[in-house]
Amino acid sequence: MQNIIIIGATSAMAKEVAKLYAIEKANLYLIARDTPKLDTIKQDLTIRGANTVHTAPFDANQFNSHQTLIEQAFNTLGRVDVLLVAHGSLPNQELCQTDSMKAIEELNTNGVSVISILTHAATKMEQQKTGNITVITSVAGDRGRQSNYVYGAAKGMVSIFLQGLAQRLSKSGVHVLDIKPGFVDTPMTAEFDKGALWAKPEKVAQIIKKRISKKSSFSYTPAFWFVIMTIIKFVPKFIFDKVKL
């Protein structure tokens, strides 16, 4: 029986991952800001087959609460097989360009808070000498683009942090996985018209679970984003500056 902690458990992708583990009768520890929604999800996952479902409220930007939160989760579950960090927000880029406090808040939510949580969790994982840490970042962290570089900067910061963390924890047998989804059809992106590049959260969840079980370190989700991002990263600046992306 697997023990899973999910932070940002009400997000569309996290919910779908939780369902996949619930069917396999896992013990789930769900952490999120929206507690009424957490209760609905708890009921749902219990019926789907989860062995136990614990919930805890959390505010990503209350950094001083993170240590207790992580400790409680590890104490409740005993051994932790998977820690999935999935919380985040999609900032209004234009607002961030004029309001530095807004930019900082978004960097905190999408970047600093994740690193804070991982710092506490990494120590625990290192002690237990087994387990997986998966973090949902974004292809937006690969190259800054005018349309969302504040979000991209936060996600890119987490990705680089994860590279180092993966190297460090490989010594103690802990698997670190950075998941970089492309376009995912979730409430966060409800405003967009969806084309062929968009993936459903169910699909993304299946990919995540598979990569966790195979101890893969491939980030792009779905995999074709590797091709797209390789191209985007190598477009020379003088061309890049001329396009709207």
Place this chain on the structure above:
Amino acid sequence: MKKITSWGKYPLIDANVNAPSTSKSLMNKKQTGIARGLGRSYGDSALSENIIISEEMNHFISFDDETGLLSCEAGVSLDNILTSFVPKGWFLSVTPGTKFVTVGGAIASDVHGKNHHVEGSFSDHVTSLTLIVNDQELKCSRDENPDLFHATCGGMGLTGIITEATFKLKPITSAYINQKVVKAKNLETALELFEQYKDVTYSVAWIDCLSTGDNLGRSLLMLGEHADKGELTTHKDGLLNMPCDMPSFLLNKYTIQAFNSAYYNKQLKAEVNNTIHYDPFFYPLDGINNWNRMYGGNGFTQYQFVIPKKAGKEGLTEILKAIAESKQGSFLSVLKVFGEGNKNNLSFPMEGYTLALDFKLNDKLFALLDRLDIIVRKYEGRLYLSKDVRMSEEMFKAGYPQWEEFQTLRKEYGADELYHSLQSKRIGL
């Protein structure tokens, strides 16, 4: 504004799309327009200038493993129910030909399946539902607000927004079906076989609607019972995908005739018995994602009618002849015998014969369907609202005599001013 269409890919409209995540948020903002699940209705019944999508409301609420009573939010899909409950030994009491529909949509269309003649339609297994009408949240069942319950089941979302439902699952010991496929050389034999096997739980016939003369209505009758042996394994995701619209000229009278002939002749023996998984038995087309693209960019429609038993062979023959003559054949034509209908105002099934035919949309099609309407009306039949994209107000009102009762009730609750689809406006509701 977003571009949106339903399964037949016609019409394509611009709409405001809203995906509330809780019933509270539905009540706070006065919602108007039409509720929509996974968009598997073929025509314009889930299209409106304002669309309320239920996909965020997709949670299970409770399950009683003694009685099989499941409560869930309306956006839960049948696919999801199967994945979660087949391993526990439970199956849907009634399922349509695709698992990609929501519970809310299944109730609003009061969908039927291959077991209609013995187990009725989807809503016959629903014990209660929660409906939001205006700013009221109403519990409806056969005892509580019964008139609203019978209007909402089969009511195409026009009485309000279904947010939750409780319904019965049926126990199974295996995920497999014991199947028998019997060849019928013409319509008469097919109808006799339906009669002969009327006690079998699941029955349906694929019918070649392009054959004529002595072969008119030649069919493959598919019968099934839940097997006792076999594991409780769920289905896998579809492996095939239709990546883009197929050029529409590829489906013409020659290719369709060839397909129908090959399909009928693929089984050489008069009768074949085997055991197959529930997925290919109930959902043969779910294995190909986006199969609706097969009909090309202009889209397609399904014409599904029911005529009373007394119209029987005569009525079906007249309709099949008209189709065969038109050469506007249909790939997948399905014939089924319905058992008695229920008390719902607008539910489609009634005791008799139902035939469902897919047609690629083209200039000549609607004229043919108008001709078929006249025949269906003559035999006191009606068309299925969930498939329809073009029937006239007169055709609707003739086929659904309880429409007045339905409309009076909508007015009583103020639902007529809030909930409407392109279809409801077209048919005078």
